[in-house]
Amino acid sequence: MKEIILVKYGEIILKGGNRPKFEKLLMDNIRNAVRNIDNIKMNIAQATIYITPQNDDKIDLICERLSLVFGIVSVTKAGVCEKDMEAIRTGALEYCKNALMPGKKFKVEAKRADKHFPLTSVEISMDVGGYLDDKIEGLVCDVHNPEVTVKIEIRDYAAYIYCEQNKLSGQGGMPIGTGSKATLLLSGGIDSPVAGHMIAKRGVEIDAVNFFSFPYTSERAKEKVIDLASILAKYTSKINLYIVPFTEIQLAIRDNCPEEHMTLIMRRFMMKISERIAKQNKAMALITGESVGQVASQTLAALNVTNSVVSIPVLRPLIGMDKKEIVERSREIDTFNTSILPYEDCCTVFTPKHPTTNPKLVNIEKSEAKLDVEELIEKALAGIETITVYPKM
Numbered sequence: 001m002k003e004i005i006l007v008k009y010g011e012i013i014l015k016g017g018n019r020p021k022f023e024k025l026l027m028d029n030i031r032n033a034v035r036n037i038d039n040i041k042m043n044i045a046q047a048t049i050y051i052t053p054q055n056d057d058k059i060d061l062i063c064e065r066l067s068l069v070f071g072i073v074s075v076t077k078a079g080v081c082e083k084d085m086e087a088i089r090t091g092a093l094e095y096c097k098n099a100l101m102p103g104k105k106f107k108v109e110a111k112r113a114d115k116h117f118p119l120t121s122v123e124i125s126m127d128v129g130g131y132l133d134d135k136i137e138g139l140v141c142d143v144h145n146p147e148v149t150v151k152i153e154i155r156d157y158a159a160y161i162y163c164e165q166n167k168l169s170g171q172g173g174m175p176i177g178t179g180s181k182a183t184l185l186l187s188g189g190i191d192s193p194v195a196g197h198m199i200a201k202r203g204v205e206i207d208a209v210n211f212f213s214f215p216y217t218s219e220r221a222k223e224k225v226i227d228l229a230s231i232l233a234k235y236t237s238k239i240n241l242y243i244v245p246f247t248e249i250q251l252a253i254r255d256n257c258p259e260e261h262m263t264l265i266m267r268r269f270m271m272k273i274s275e276r277i278a279k280q281n282k283a284m285a286l287i288t289g290e291s292v293g294q295v296a297s298q299t300l301a302a303l304n305v306t307n308s309v310v311s312i313p314v315l316r317p318l319i320g321m322d323k324k325e326i327v328e329r330s331r332e333i334d335t336f337n338t339s340i341l342p343y344e345d346c347c348t349v350f351t352p353k354h355p356t357t358n359p360k361l362v363n364i365e366k367s368e369a370k371l372d373v374e375e376l377i378e379k380a381l382a383g384i385e386t387i388t389v390y391p392k393m
């Protein structure tokens with residue numbers, strides 16, 4: 001039986017006049033996501049994208065890859081047959097027989113998008129259900145608690161058959177490219193990759209910036225950040241990563257500013273430099289992994305001090321989440337195991353013993369005034385290493 005992939009998408013259906021544009025973007029992103037696997041054929045109708053692989057043995061890999069593309073709600077393989085009841089009955093038996101073992105509770109659920117088809121949805125379900133019940137010894141029809149649901153969709157050009165249980169959930173969200181661009185401050189920790197994923201999921205293209213303190217942090221720490229970016233790139237297709245040399249700034253702060261202000265001044269530099277990078281790349285916002293109260297630099301007073309150095313919005317999608325919830329997310333998006341590798345981060349190297357938790361902006365500004373901020377920023381910007389990171393598969 002000929003097999004294709006049905007892709008269902010969600011929110012963009014609600015986008016009125018923008019819908020065709022968003023659908024085209026989603027299709028471009030789909031093609032891009034599988035570019036190394038197969039030269040797929042694609043068409044779109046009735047809020048479903050139909051994908052025909054050129055290479056049948058690549059179909060599972062394609063489905064898996066598509067389950068990571070933002071905007072997609074579900075992905076399923078489906079058997080295709082003629083819109084004729086005899087073909088549908090035998091097709092359902094052939095396509096779902098591996099799932100329909102004796103003793104299994106099952107139901108058939110038909111949907112008739114083509115209203116010219118002579119049977120109603122209920123009639124189709126009953127007809128095919130009866131047929132399968134006859135043909136497979138020991139099946140149990142149970143419409144309330146089925147273990148296997150055979151789905152039949154009668155559409156314009158054909159009928160499609162699949163098992164609901166084999167459907168993969170997609171990421172949901174909006175296709176990348178529908179929501180401008182933002183710059184993610186990507187550390188090697190657990191939080192920032194999750195924050196990046198959450199904003200990218202809303203259709204925003206992301207670049208990433210990492211502050212790197214060679215030789216206080218090792219090459220391995222840098223590789224860890226590149227690895228995290230390449231996991232994120234599985235969802236976004238690629239990420240430009242800007243590695244900013246940060247040691248000189250940290251040493252200058254250490255040597256000239258009060259120890260308890262060190263973290264906040266460091267964070268203010270990070271925000272300022274990231275904003276410059278964002279503007280150079282036409283990104284409209286910054287993204288951080290901050291969450292209220294998680295550490296001293298994330299009290300509201302501290303956030304106010306770091307926020308006040310930038311003029312573009314700072315998106316903090318984790319702001320109200322508990323660490324436990326963030327960890328769950330990071331497992332789901334597959335960054336957790338990389339995030340917990342032990343290589344030190346630039347902040348852990350220069351952490352004061354008693355950071356201030358209730359800072360006053362004027363005091364921080366006074367401490368910061370001991371530095372030639374502009375010169376330090378210019379120097380850091382001049383030393384940026386840019387890496388284009390592709391998906392880690």
Ligand code: ATP
Pocket residue numbers: 184185186187188189190191192193209210211212270287288289290294295297345346347
């Ligand atoms: P994470 O788990 O993301 O490292 P964290 O809980 O360790 O966060 P902080 O170290 O205070 O918190 O950092 C807060 C945010 O600042 C991070 O989520 C990240 O967005 C940004 N950040 C921190 N360190 C760096 C770095 N070395 N490079 C780029 N961004 C950073």
Ligand code: MG
Pocket residue numbers: 187188189190345347
């Ligand atoms: Mg960190």
